[in-house]
Amino acid sequence: MTQYKRYTITAALPYVNGHKHIGHLAGAYLPSDVYARYLRLMNRDVVFVCGSDELGTPITIQALKENLSNQELVDKYHQISKEVFEKLDISFDIYYRTSDPLHIETAQEFFLKFYQEGKFQEVETMQYYDESMDMFLADRYIQGICPNCQSDKAYGDQCESCGKSLDPTDLINPKSTVSGNTPILKSTKNWYLPLDNYEEFLQKWLIEGKKSNWKSNTYGQAKSWIDSGLQPRSMTRDGKWGVPVPLEGYPDKILYVWFDAPIGYISATKKWASDKGVDWKPYWQSEDTKLVHFIGKDNIVFHTIIFPVMLHAHGDFILPTDVPANEFLNLEGKKMSTSRAWSLEMTEYLNDFPEQTDELRYMLLSVLPEQKDSDFSWQDFQLKVNSELVAIVGNLVNRVTVLLFKYYSGEVKFHKSCSELQGFLKTQKEKISQAIEDYKFREALTELIQIARHGNKLLTENEPWKLIKTDPEKTQIVLYDCLELILNFGILAQPFLPKSAQKIFSMFHLVAPISWDEVGNENLIKSNLIIAPTALLFNKIEDNIIEAQILKLNAKTQSIMANENSKNQIQEDLTINSKPEVSYEDFDKLNLVIGTVKAIEKVEKTDKLLKLSVAISGEIRTIVSGIALHFTAEDLLEKQVLVLENLAPRKIRGIESQGMLLFAEDQGKLIRIAPTDSVSNGSSVS
RNA sequence: GGCGAGGUAGCUCAGUUGGUUAGAGCGUCGGAUUCAUAACCCGGAGGUCAGGGGUUCAAAUCCCCUCCUCGCUACCA
Numbered sequence: 001m002t003q004y005k006r007y008t009i010t011a012a013l014p015y016v017n018g019h020k021h022i023g024h025l026a027g028a029y030l031p032s033d034v035y036a037r038y039l040r041l042m043n044r045d046v047v048f049v050c051g052s053d054e055l056g057t058p059i060t061i062q063a064l065k066e067n068l069s070n071q072e073l074v075d076k077y078h079q080i081s082k083e084v085f086e087k088l089d090i091s092f093d094i095y096y097r098t099s100d101p102l103h104i105e106t107a108q109e110f111f112l113k114f115y116q117e118g119k120f121q122e123v124e125t126m127q128y129y130d131e132s133m134d135m136f137l138a139d140r141y142i143q144g145i146c147p148n149c150q151s152d153k154a155y156g157d158q159c160e161s162c163g164k165s166l167d168p169t170d171l172i173n174p175k176s177t178v179s180g181n182t183p184i185l186k187s188t189k190n191w192y193l194p195l196d197n198y199e200e201f202l203q204k205w206l207i208e209g210k211k212s213n214w215k216s217n218t219y220g221q222a223k224s225w226i227d228s229g230l231q232p233r234s235m236t237r238d239g240k241w242g243v244p245v246p247l248e249g250y251p252d253k254i255l256y257v258w259f260d261a262p263i264g265y266i267s268a269t270k271k272w273a274s275d276k277g278v279d280w281k282p283y284w285q286s287e288d289t290k291l292v293h294f295i296g297k298d299n300i301v302f303h304t305i306i307f308p309v310m311l312h313a314h315g316d317f318i319l320p321t322d323v324p325a326n327e328f329l330n331l332e333g334k335k336m337s338t339s340r341a342w343s344l345e346m347t348e349y350l351n352d353f354p355e356q357t358d359e360l361r362y363m364l365l366s367v368l369p370e371q372k373d374s375d376f377s378w379q380d381f382q383l384k385v386n387s388e389l390v391a392i393v394g395n396l397v398n399r400v401t402v403l404l405f406k407y408y409s410g411e412v413k414f415h416k417s418c419s420e421l422q423g424f425l426k427t428q429k430e431k432i433s434q435a436i437e438d439y440k441f442r443e444a445l446t447e448l449i450q451i452a453r454h455g456n457k458l459l460t461e462n463e464p465w466k467l468i469k470t471d472p473e474k475t476q477i478v479l480y481d482c483l484e485l486i487l488n489f490g491i492l493a494q495p496f497l498p499k500s501a502q503k504i505f506s507m508f509h510l511v512a513p514i515s516w517d518e519v520g521n522e523n524l525i526k527s528n529l530i531i532a533p534t535a536l537l538f539n540k541i542e543d544n545i546i547e548a549q550i551l552k553l554n555a556k557t558q559s560i561m562a563n564e565n566s567k568n569q570i571q572e573d574l575t576i577n578s579k580p581e582v583s584y585e586d587f588d589k590l591n592l593v594i595g596t597v598k599a600i601e602k603v604e605k606t607d608k609l610l611k612l613s614v615a616i617s618g619e620i621r622t623i624v625s626g627i628a629l630h631f632t633a634e635d636l637l638e639k640q641v642l643v644l645e646n647l648a649p650r651k652i653r654g655i656e657s658q659g660m661l662l663f664a665e666d667q668g669k670l671i672r673i674a675p676t677d678s679v680s681n682g683s684s685v686s
Numbered sequence: 687g688g689c690g691a692g693g694u695a696g697c698u699c700a701g702u703u704g705g706u707u708a709g710a711g712c713g714u715c716g717g718a719u720u721c722a723u724a725a726c727c728c729g730g731a732g733g734u735c736a737g738g739g740g741u742u743c744a745a746a747u748c749c750c751c752u753c754c755u756c757g758c759u760a761c762c763a
Contacts, residue, residue, distance in 0.1 A: 223690085224758085335756085380697090387712070394722095394725095399722045402721060406721080456726050460719075625762085626763085627762090647763060
């Protein structure tokens with residue numbers, strides 16, 4: 001269907017700072033595996049690469065948490081990931097790791113070439129530096145008080161409590177998480193890739209070139225980034241756990257993980273090629289190669305903009321042909337979250353259902369978030385397994401083998417299959433091929449099941465259990481047709497259900513892989529063949545299994561949340577204790593008064609801001625407060641509130657705010673503070 | 687608020703060069719059947735395609751407005 005001579009298929013490198021869940025599987029690994037398996041069965045030249053992304057700051061943070069060295073941590077999770085993918089039959093040609101020396105070398109070559117050709121901009125910026133540890137602090141190594149929600153759990157890049165993304169210099173009272181000391185600002189040099197210089201290239205290659213053949217979600221998001229104007233982006237960081245910057249005099253500089261990680265695809269290909277004794281270059285540098293990146297939507301910008309710009313700037317490389325990005329998979333209607341334990345990790349599934357990997361593959365493929373976020377529910381899982389895999393596929397195989405053994409002791413009598421059946425198989429094969437090439441895996445799966453449905457229909461229509469009494473010869477033909485459907489189902493099922501496909505082949509004394517071209521080949525079923533009796537292809541999943549999983553999920557998330565709450569409690573206690581002692585003079589500077597809210601309006605074009613008019617003594621103060629999510633106008637109108645009267649005025653959204661309203665906060669909810677009996681406006685609080 | 691993606695049957699979702707009667711699976715109801723893991727097969731019911739307006743001989747599909755969901759992003763003394 002295409003003119004490509006070879007295919008380079010990549011699946012997003014899992015960042016090995018923890019266990020990966022089924023959302024990751026559905027997002028990148030399963031679709032890419034189906035695609036790669038299909039192409040191999042088409043006898044195409046394919047390399048399918050993936051590997052652990054093992055560098056960067058979050059690794060070091062997780063290592064501290066688990067009390068392991070960086071290397072021990074990545075070794076641990078690399079091993080787990082590798083095994084999990086093997087068990088789920090994800091058929092990577094190589095599962096690599098970015099801590100490999102070959103990768104370091106490859107990434108450094110990239111960097112050096114850019115450096116020597118003047119493709120970087122050297123920029124000096126001020127960064128936090130921990131003098132006691134003699135190191136610059138990456139964002140995650142700085143903790144302080146969030147300027148937004150006052151939580152003291154805010155990191156340099158984001159507040160864990162309110163989720164606001166931050167710049168390290170936004171933090172109040174920043175501390176180094178390494179030493180606990182207050183860091184100083186110090187000048188540092190980094191190398192920036194001026195993405196804005198490549199807008200013309202992106203305009204032509206992506207905006208114009210990919211408009212009609214990329215999925216709307218991928219294209220839309222990439223276009224949105226380009227349209228909003230690209231900025232130079234630093235391709236280096238201060239740190240030690242990463243690819244060292246290959247320049248003299250910068251021992252503490254490493255490459256930004258998003259610079260080196262996608263290069264990992266290339267390093268992985270190099271390693272695979274050298275192990276195999278072939279040349280890696282055509283897979284990345286030849287125009288007749290199709291390069292496809294399978295990713296989740298969180299990686300779109302890196303795979304559609306930054307990495308292509310890198311490849312383009314380098315000059316020797318081809319660009320990705322397709323970037324089929326999937327949306328997210330929810331679990332029981334809610335977004336998966338590792339920190340809230342609302343997730344199904346691949347290791348958990350394998351532990352509970354070690355023999356049912358095809359069932360998971362089937363379920364996930366049938367709900368792949370191809371167009372929009374989709375949902376995995378245990379009930380749905382049970383339904384899909386029981387009413388499709390068991391009732392349609394497994395049942396067909398069972399029906400046919402039972403009849404065959406009953407009437408013919410399992411021996412196949414050869415008959416030429418009818419042309420109608422041949423036509424049907426050919427049609428399904430074409431439909432499935434086309435769907436896979438269009439990355440419509442759900443559709444492909446539906447067409448696959450049609451083959452088994454057809455078999456059940458043949459049986460019901462011809463009733464061989466009756467026919468055997470009147471027309472033994474016709475009975476043989478019907479059963480032969482059914483066997484042919486089963487075998488061909490197996491061939492076409494190989495990309496989706498590899499274990500089940502092999503089970504089917506075993507009945508016919510055949511071994512996978514069987515090429516796509518063999519669909520409809522009558523010589524595969526030998527005359528007078530004795531079918532090997534098989535166990536049931538799929539087993540029903542009973543209600544209690546599903547109930548147990550749902551209970552387990554709820555228990556898991558509740559215990560984590562309880563844990564979190566107690567941690568929060570400790571954190572809050574710490575907040576109280578961690579504030580420095582103040583003198584009476586300091587306290588006396590604050591003028592706290594009671595006022596009454598006289599008018600409220602929402603600040604235009606904001607979600608959280610309310611503009612309030614508050615009466616204190618003789619005057620009306622205008623105060624802007626970020627509380628619109630907690631209170632409506634009715635809640636506060638004519639109510640008394642606690643006001644910090646002498647706070648320096650500040651303009652917010654063009655309105656001068658003359659004071660500050662004080663509220664009690666409990667678990668993120670704001671509660672109004674007011675005297676128990678009404679007092680006159682302006683009454684002081686001391 | 688800005689940007690992106692969605693809103694189609696009870697549920698999960700397909701469906702764009704605009705074109706008969708809007709589809710599938712599951713569920714539901716009815717029928718048929720017993721070879722089979724109470725499974726399979728046939729049939730029915732079920733939709734103002736989020737709402738409104740426009741373009742057109744013709745709109746789920748193109749344009750405009752509004753509402754809702756998700757993601758990114760902005761304001762938060």
